Amino acid sequence: MKKQITLLFALILATLLTANNINVTNVKVTGQNTTAGVNHTSNYSLVQFDLTWENSWRTSSAPNNWDAAWVFVKYRVGSGD
Numbered sequence: 001m002k003k004q005i006t007l008l009f010a011l012i013l014a015t016l017l018t019a020n021n022i023n024v025t026n027v028k029v030t031g032q033n034t035t036a037g038v039n040h041t042s043n044y045s046l047v048q049f050d051l052t053w054e055n056s057w058r059t060s061s062a063p064n065n066w067d068a069a070w071v072f073v074k075y076r077v078g079s080g081d
Contacts (some may be wrong), residue, residue, distance in 0.1 A: 022053040030032060047073050 027049040036042035051071065058066035 020054050022051070024049050024051055024071075027048045045075070 019066065029045055030048045031046040032044070034043045051069065053069065056067040
């Protein structure tokens with residue numbers, strides 16, 4: 001019973017403290033290397049952007065924890081610029 005109450009409290013706390021409203025702005029390609037040919041793994045593109053979200057956190061004292069977000073970038077090569 002004690003484990004169930006602790007788990008329930010942890011779930012409620014996690015729900016209240018979650019980050020939300022993740023925004024990605026100012027997206028731009030800052031560099032590319034496509035000299036290795038079509039569909040080669042040595043090719044790369046550098047992407048720069050600003051990432052913000054509400055309720056994020058960071059502690060500056062031990063154990064120095066912080067909030068984080070996974071960011072995945074997908075793109076498709078078009079027929080023009």
